[in-house]
Amino acid sequence: MFGAVHIFAALLLLSGERTFQVQVPRACESRSSLRLLLKDLELPRNRAVTIRAYAKPAQGDESFIGLLAVMGDSATATGNRKMPEARITATPAFRRWLEDGSASAPLSIILRPFAGKTALKDLEWSVGAVEWVCR
Amino acid sequence: MDRTDKEESRRHFLKAIGADAAALLLPVALVRPAFGQVCAPPGNTSNPTPWVRDCRSIQARRPASTLTGSEITKLKAAYKAMRDLATSDPADPRGFLHQTHIHCHNCGGGGSTIQVHFGDRFLPWHRAYLYFHEKILGTLIGDMNFRLPYWDWENPAHRTMPSAYTSPNNSTNPLFNSPRSMGPGDTLDPTDGQPATALSETNFADFSPELEGSPHGSIHNAVGGDMSFFDTAAKDPIFYAHHANVDKLWSDWTKADASHTAPTTAAWLNQTQGFFDENKKWRTIRNADVVDHEAKLRYIYAGRTWEYITWLCLRDWVLVDRLQVLDASRIQLTQAGRQKLLPMIGKSETRLRLISPQLPQNRSASYFLYYDERDAKANRGPESPSYLGLVSVVLMSKDGSQKMGQPRKLDFDLKGKLKGLADRSAEFSFFLVEKTQKGPNAAVSKLPVRGVEILRGQEA
Numbered sequence A: 001m002f003g004a005v006h007i008f009a010a011l012l013l014l015s016g017e018r019t020f021q022v023q024v025p026r027a028c029e030s031r032s033s034l035r036l037l038l039k040d041l042e043l044p045r046n047r048a049v050t051i052r053a054y055a056k057p058a059q060g061d062e063s064f065i066g067l068l069a070v071m072g073d074s075a076t077a078t079g080n081r082k083m084p085e086a087r088i089t090a091t092p093a094f095r096r097w098l099e100d101g102s103a104s105a106p107l108s109i110i111l112r113p114f115a116g117k118t119a120l121k122d123l124e125w126s127v128g129a130v131e132w133v134c135r
Numbered sequence B: 001m002d003r004t005d006k007e008e009s010r011r012h013f014l015k016a017i018g019a020d021a022a023a024l025l026l027p028v029a030l031v032r033p034a035f036g037q038v039c040a041p042p043g044n045t046s047n048p049t050p051w052v053r054d055c056r057s058i059q060a061r062r063p064a065s066t067l068t069g070s071e072i073t074k075l076k077a078a079y080k081a082m083r084d085l086a087t088s089d090p091a092d093p094r095g096f097l098h099q100t101h102i103h104c105h106n107c108g109g110g111g112s113t114i115q116v117h118f119g120d121r122f123l124p125w126h127r128a129y130l131y132f133h134e135k136i137l138g139t140l141i142g143d144m145n146f147r148l149p150y151w152d153w154e155n156p157a158h159r160t161m162p163s164a165y166t167s168p169n170n171s172t173n174p175l176f177n178s179p180r181s182m183g184p185g186d187t188l189d190p191t192d193g194q195p196a197t198a199l200s201e202t203n204f205a206d207f208s209p210e211l212e213g214s215p216h217g218s219i220h221n222a223v224g225g226d227m228s229f230f231d232t233a234a235k236d237p238i239f240y241a242h243h244a245n246v247d248k249l250w251s252d253w254t255k256a257d258a259s260h261t262a263p264t265t266a267a268w269l270n271q272t273q274g275f276f277d278e279n280k281k282w283r284t285i286r287n288a289d290v291v292d293h294e295a296k297l298r299y300i301y302a303g304r305t306w307e308y309i310t311w312l313c314l315r316d317w318v319l320v321d322r323l324q325v326l327d328a329s330r331i332q333l334t335q336a337g338r339q340k341l342l343p344m345i346g347k348s349e350t351r352l353r354l355i356s357p358q359l360p361q362n363r364s365a366s367y368f369l370y371y372d373e374r375d376a377k378a379n380r381g382p383e384s385p386s387y388l389g390l391v392s393v394v395l396m397s398k399d400g401s402q403k404m405g406q407p408r409k410l411d412f413d414l415k416g417k418l419k420g421l422a423d424r425s426a427e428f429s430f431f432l433v434e435k436t437q438k439g440p441n442a443a444v445s446k447l448p449v450r451g452v453e454i455l456r457g458q459e460a
């Protein structure tokens, strides 16, 4: 059973990366699965988007959390794909990073959209909130 | 599949996963404007014939990068025949364009209401799609032993597109597709195509969306061009090698643990998918028919690598002790380490982890691993008290010129062996003996390692 840990509002931006201020999911550190839920994710249907999530402590380097890749419907599609909830599961490496105590301060969660390796700086998309869940 | 069928499928999936539904990737807009080309199946699909048992011999799907020259020639001939058929008889459902339209139509393209992604039929539908596609390719070249290759993108040695698909990198190559972002020699982003997280999931309802939303989707988007979009993805021949690997990962996950099963509800097992077969007959096949790909669909996956051995052990493991590595081949358990191991004997699940083992790379072979030289020379395998497990080295080319690199770690189950290990007060080494060698004087080689760890299974 999942337990919601933290919900935080997004900083509103129109394009490029999104940043959320999130506390360390301390209760999740030793659990078997740790995920980020992206609430009310909206992506254009005519773009294929790989969202890479990173965590950045107040001091220190950022760490890759995991990714979510959504294909586009069609190059000629119109409108947005709306996902009430989409998930990014933390990689084993990120879990170790958390367990190492590298993230004692509040974490910034940074979501960056890409097409393959290319950053999509002009992508218009939105995420309502980010929530950690663990079990 | 009609609309009701689709909603039933989605409803059933949510029910099956219960409270975890919130964690899934769930696009909800079922009604939306039509997109893409018209891609409905050609011909009459109103009177389906149920799929019947396949009695071909069981053949292996192999990594695309390990195909021999003649296998690549055959693969290209098959796709050329499929492309030619699309021109010579545009109504033939086995032609390449119609084959690509299957994916479009089942992903909401051209006004279709079907979407096989984002739900519990993602894996069985694509498995069935590839199966019929593969049989058609085999029929077109008169070889029913033909099997699709797979692009094992998670293999560190295979992070570029397999060369058969890019060489030559123009339209004279039936495996080429012009709108690709990824060029020959381009490597994947290190975060793309990483299945470890998905493989560590413990139930299908988590495994399937994790595999779909992370490694699967990231490879589509990394290849780019047609592969980025549901309506055009299957126009790129790399699609089929990519999805063969997704299918292999499902197969690997299933084999990794007895508890890793496909859904067992009648609703899921009886879901049907429709495809034209190699004789242009419209067939329906149930999810239940595709779960056992070896017995029913007549293919297995070859080229399992050390990575697979590591994945088998992907759970939560807590470090208990690091053994001393005096030099790469001399290992010592300290007195303090022994004190940590003794209380765990017979009580905890334990693993031995070798960090950066330097496996022999001169040829493909399977080895038994021991920590006692006398046992190694006798080479009695699992019967020996110091036997740790089997290590397979698979070279990526027959002449050994393409090495697969060394694993970062290898894990071995210490069930029933912890006491023997804890009793070692003197230095010891790890020994490899080829599985086929016979004792009592088998050729033994020491296995150098950078580190040795004992881990304990973490309770949930």
Ligand SMILES: [Cu+2]
Binding pocket: B216, B220, B233, B243
């Ligand atoms: Cu796909």
